[in-house]
Amino acid sequence: MPKATVYNLAGEAVGEVELQESIFGVEPHTHLLHEATVMHLANRRRGTHSTKTRSEVRGGGRKPWRQKGTGRARHGSIRSPIWRKGGVVFGPKPRDYGFKLPCKARRLALKSALAAKWQAGSLVILEDLQLEAPKTKLAKDLLARFGVAGDALLVAAQPDPVLRLATANLEKVKVLPVDDLNVYDLLRHAKVFLTREAIARIEEVLG
Structure with a gap:
C-alpha cells in the first residue's frame, strides 16, 4: 500500500x-477521464436556447400577393423560412443535454x-x-x-x-x-x- x-x-x-x-x-x-468530464459539462448545460418555427413567428396570416400575374415569385406566407424575419428550419429548441455513464x-x-x-x-x-x-x-x-x-x-x-x-x-x-x-x-x-x-x-x- x-x-x-x-x-x-x-x-x-x-x-x-x-x-x-x-x-x-x-x-x-484517460478515455474514462474524458468521458466523465464531458458528462459533467453536459449535465451543467441549461439547454434553454430556442428559435421560432414558421408556425410561431408573428404575422403572415394571408397570402402576400396573388399566385399569378404579378411577375414575382409565388409565395404563400411571409413566415416562410426563406423570408427575412421568417421562421427557422431545424433550429435549436429547449432540450436536456445530460447523460449518465454506467456506475462502474x-x-x-x-x-x-x-x-x-x-x-x-x-x-x-x-x-x-x-x-x-x-x-x-x-x-x-x-x-x-x-x-x-x-x-x-x-x-x-x-x-x-x-x-x-x-x-x-x-x-x-x-x-x-x-x-x-x-x-x-x-x-x-x-x-x-x-x-x-x-x-x-x-x-x-x-x-
Whole structure:
C-alpha cells in the first residue's frame, strides 16, 4: 500500500496514512477521464436556447400577393423560412443535454483521477481543514505554506461555511465536501488538498 505524509495547517508533518492500492494505485484510464468530464459539462448545460418555427413567428396570416400575374415569385406566407424575419428550419429548441455513464465507469473514472493526482505528486493530505476565522488571509497563508500560488481544490469531510467564506475571494480555489467530489474538479485544479477524514470516506465508498 502506498503511504502518504499527513500535514497540519502549519505545514508540518504529523504522521502517515496508508492509501488503498485499489484506488490510488490504479493505472489512470484517460478515455474514462474524458468521458466523465464531458458528462459533467453536459449535465451543467441549461439547454434553454430556442428559435421560432414558421408556425410561431408573428404575422403572415394571408397570402402576400396573388399566385399569378404579378411577375414575382409565388409565395404563400411571409413566415416562410426563406423570408427575412421568417421562421427557422431545424433550429435549436429547449432540450436536456445530460447523460449518465454506467456506475462502474463513473467509479473507475474517479479512481483514475485520484490516482493521477497522487502519482503526479499533486495530492496533499491534511489532518484537518478548520480555519480559525473566515478570512481570506488565513486561506492564502495556508496555500502558501505548501507552495501553492492560488490554483487548488480543498476537499473536506463535511460542508464547512468558514472555509468556504475564507476562499470566496480566491478565484482559482474551490472548496468541496467529499460527497461532491468529481472528476472534472480534480482534473481542473493543479493541487488537491484532502483531509484524513475525507480519505477515509473515499476509501469507504470506492474501496
